[in-house]
Amino acid sequence: MEPQRTGKTVIAMHDARQTMRQVEKENLELRKKIAVAYGYLWHVNNEPGTPCQYPPERAAYEARKILRDTMTHEQRGDGINAARELMGI
Numbered sequence: 001m002e003p004q005r006t007g008k009t010v011i012a013m014h015d016a017r018q019t020m021r022q023v024e025k026e027n028l029e030l031r032k033k034i035a036v037a038y039g040y041l042w043h044v045n046n047e048p049g050t051p052c053q054y055p056p057e058r059a060a061y062e063a064r065k066i067l068r069d070t071m072t073h074e075q076r077g078d079g080i081n082a083a084r085e086l087m088g089i
Contacts, residue, residue: 033070037067
């Protein structure tokens with residue numbers, strides 16, 4: 001037997017679905033930005049035979065710009081510090 005739904009329950013369920021749709025939309029937008037940033041970083045590859053030569057400095061800048069706009073100041077700092085640790089500097 002299904003429990004009876006009250007008006008408050010229906011509103012809460014509607015709000016939860018709306019929140020989930022917003023989170024899914026934000027997730028998709030972030031994934032698209034990450035994919036474009038990866039695309040820029042792929043072009044940093046300066047090996048002979050790379051089909052599309054693009055200045056590595058410009059590609060890295062564009063990738064950073066995309067990623068920077070997806071994070072808070074604190075998140076960027078955490079990421080920078082984590083990378084420094086992995087690089088041993």
